Amino acid sequence: MSAEIAEQEIAHEQEFVDRVYRQLEQSARNAEALAKEGHGRGRLGHEGGLVERDAMVFQAAKRLATLNAAHEGLVFGRLDLGDAADGPRYIGRIGLRDDNRDSMLVDWRAPAAAVFYQATAADPQGVVRRRVLRCAADKVVAVEDDLLDAERGEDLVVVGEGALMAQLSRARDRSMHSIVATIQAEQDKAIRAPGRGVVSISGGPGTGKTVVALHRAAYLLYSNRRRYESGGVLIVGPSGVFMRYIERVLPSLGETAVALRSLGEVVDGVKGTRHDDPAVADVKGAARMAELMRRTARQAVPGAPRDFRVFYRDDTIVLTGRDLSALRRQLLSGGKRNRQLPRVFSALVDAMWRQVRGERGRDRGREEFVDTMMGNVDFVEFARAWWPALDATDVLGWLRDPDLLARVGEGVVSQEDIALLSKSWSGAGDRARDYSVEDVALLDELRYQLGDVPESHEHDRDHEPDPLAHLVDEGRPEVTTVSDREYATGPRTSVRTEDDGYAHVLVDEAQDLTPMQWRMVGRRGRAASWTIVGDPAQSSWPVPREASRAREEALGDKPRHEFHLSTNYRNSKEIYDFAAAYAARVGLDADLPNAVRSTGLDPEERRVDDLEQGVRAAVVGLAGAVEGTVGIVVPAARRASVQGWLDTWDELGEDRLGGADARIAVLTGLDTKGLEFDGIVVVEPQEIESESATGRATLYVVLTRATQQMVTVSAG
Numbered sequence: 001m002s003a004e005i006a007e008q009e010i011a012h013e014q015e016f017v018d019r020v021y022r023q024l025e026q027s028a029r030n031a032e033a034l035a036k037e038g039h040g041r042g043r044l045g046h047e048g049g050l051v052e053r054d055a056m057v058f059q060a061a062k063r064l065a066t067l068n069a070a071h072e073g074l075v076f077g078r079l080d081l082g083d084a085a086d087g088p089r090y091i092g093r094i095g096l097r098d099d100n101r102d103s104m105l106v107d108w109r110a111p112a113a114a115v116f117y118q119a120t121a122a123d124p125q126g127v128v129r130r131r132v133l134r135c136a137a138d139k140v141v142a143v144e145d146d147l148l149d150a151e152r153g154e155d156l157v158v159v160g161e162g163a164l165m166a167q168l169s170r171a172r173d174r175s176m177h178s179i180v181a182t183i184q185a186e187q188d189k190a191i192r193a194p195g196r197g198v199v200s201i202s203g204g205p206g207t208g209k210t211v212v213a214l215h216r217a218a219y220l221l222y223s224n225r226r227r228y229e230s231g232g233v234l235i236v237g238p239s240g241v242f243m244r245y246i247e248r249v250l251p252s253l254g255e256t257a258v259a260l261r262s263l264g265e266v267v268d269g270v271k272g273t274r275h276d277d278p279a280v281a282d283v284k285g286a287a288r289m290a291e292l293m294r295r296t297a298r299q300a301v302p303g304a305p306r307d308f309r310v311f312y313r314d315d316t317i318v319l320t321g322r323d324l325s326a327l328r329r330q331l332l333s334g335g336k337r338n339r340q341l342p343r344v345f346s347a348l349v350d351a352m353w354r355q356v357r358g359e360r361g362r363d364r365g366r367e368e369f370v371d372t373m374m375g376n377v378d379f380v381e382f383a384r385a386w387w388p389a390l391d392a393t394d395v396l397g398w399l400r401d402p403d404l405l406a407r408v409g410e411g412v413v414s415q416e417d418i419a420l421l422s423k424s425w426s427g428a429g430d431r432a433r434d435y436s437v438e439d440v441a442l443l444d445e446l447r448y449q450l451g452d453v454p455e456s457h458e459h460d461r462d463h464e465p466d467p468l469a470h471l472v473d474e475g476r477p478e479v480t481t482v483s484d485r486e487y488a489t490g491p492r493t494s495v496r497t498e499d500d501g502y503a504h505v506l507v508d509e510a511q512d513l514t515p516m517q518w519r520m521v522g523r524r525g526r527a528a529s530w531t532i533v534g535d536p537a538q539s540s541w542p543v544p545r546e547a548s549r550a551r552e553e554a555l556g557d558k559p560r561h562e563f564h565l566s567t568n569y570r571n572s573k574e575i576y577d578f579a580a581a582y583a584a585r586v587g588l589d590a591d592l593p594n595a596v597r598s599t600g601l602d603p604e605e606r607r608v609d610d611l612e613q614g615v616r617a618a619v620v621g622l623a624g625a626v627e628g629t630v631g632i633v634v635p636a637a638r639r640a641s642v643q644g645w646l647d648t649w650d651e652l653g654e655d656r657l658g659g660a661d662a663r664i665a666v667l668t669g670l671d672t673k674g675l676e677f678d679g680i681v682v683v684e685p686q687e688i689e690s691e692s693a694t695g696r697a698t699l700y701v702v703l704t705r706a707t708q709q710m711v712t713v714s715a716g
């Protein structure tokens, strides 16, 4: 194939791409005009004007956002079909029509685009030639063809060596990119799977599970926009760094109505960023913690009055500790703690009225007794303190008291568990509200145990007017509506459990969710369809059976659809062979995909006398050898010291600045989950392996993160 012919083809495609961009601008102008008109109508003030305006402005703004997001690499595919009379079909990130309403560009998710991904030479499905256009901004820089039907395509020019290889060899930056142009047939099936029930996508490292799941989210939004945009789509991933890594994929596909949350951010209003030590994390994630939280949520409020005494007419009325415990149990048997707030006053007054024996008191009747108590400042204060509206963070705080922890933990968790939990919480001091990722699932458990504070229980007609009502109102959290969610760009502000549900829940790196995290995520997907992505061999949770039970409970009896991906698109063959040999050596039952790209560069295992100098040489070497990112992966115990070294290695310049998001960054094994780097330096792999009960799986994850080159460095 001569370069000249390739140039001609590129120039030809450029003409079409130019036309598409002109049309895009026209559409953007139309959307803007519509938005302006919408604002104008609002001002007219005629009936219904506001509603109409809101709808118009909203639609126009959304269309504008989509158009802006689509700007980069707008057109990426072309199909020449058997029936030449139809002309070529172009595929893009969004669909676009010309002024005559004729289709110029087919949205990649539309049924008419499916053959672009599914046609093969063995089964061309009417496609003669498939062409991928590679663009830089709005300029076509290369075209890559597959001739699928050699007979009918005799006259067609065929250019390029394959879009996929070109895409896989590109340098990595700190963001995942969309793969719309090169989705492979087995991936496409998982992306376009029907939106009902649970879609599980499994596969070994680098098989595209994450990127496929994200494209699936975009597909679902396209195929049933009303359901998924108003009900919301929640995407849960392992860490903040991971969420930043994937956050650009959906906007680049024109979708913004999605909540991306790391496991530490699933609960509105709290944020866990640090991890507990593995031993503590293992306890906090275990299923037995649910019972511990249930018991905690039923405890008397620490520091609240233990009894109450008042004189009424001829009687001394006393609510003893025992009375109050019985009342607490009685109220709790009627429903969740906060839900019972409207009943507290009557329950207390009833118990006290039973003690009114004197004639003067009885003669005046219960009503007067109630009125008197409502006006009694001491009583109202006592009742507020005895049964306040409780927040999960306050209740978790109770467990900082080792005695209380030991009391509620008895018979539920072991003595060792209690010691570990106590060390984690009672030592918190100033960090009392600095939650770990593992604490967040416990807070969620407590939220559901406590229940929401009723919105306006003062209107509750079945019960006495409640002097505590105003108290409750002060603390009433905001409630979000469906339209808030549609308009929302940032995190939701709701803290009510009833607003937690989504229409679709997508869990990435699902093999790592603890039982408590499954419970937390499961609550958000009771009525949802699900996409679950994972690879059991990469799991860092030590009790897989317990986690799968919790996962089954979260998913209920929803129908399951399984998809398996079998090609590793990330690692060079040399790197993946090394990792697979490690998995076999340490006895991991790994799902071994087929790595398709070879670089001729084997990983290196270096032994050095001076660890710092050895790591420095490896990092500087890789930073010069690869174009993209370099990850320095260290045992958790060495993280701070290696970061300190990196800070002093001035020859690396700006590339090491910016912490976890820099071109050259220090990460622990667990931090690397789901990420990838062009070059990886693994510091003391043996220590990473022995650092936790599931260290072998963690090291396997680490060994499967590099796209180009990998060096391990150990001292001695």
Ligand SMILES: Nc1ncnc2c1ncn2[C@@H]1O[C@H](COP(=O)(O)OP(=O)(O)OP(=O)(O)O)[C@@H](O)[C@H]1O
Residues within 6 Å of the ligand: 164, 167, 168, 176, 177, 179, 182, 183, 184, 187, 203, 204, 205, 206, 207, 208, 209, 210, 211, 212, 535, 538, 569, 570, 673, 674, 675, 676, 704
């Ligand atoms: N069809 C494709 N075309 C181009 N690149 C692809 C394709 N499929 C996957 N990739 C790339 O392969 C890399 C690995 O993908 P991804 O991170 O989604 O894999 P994964 O299965 O989630 O990996 P792991 O389980 O190891 O974290 C990414 O860079 C992704 O963009």
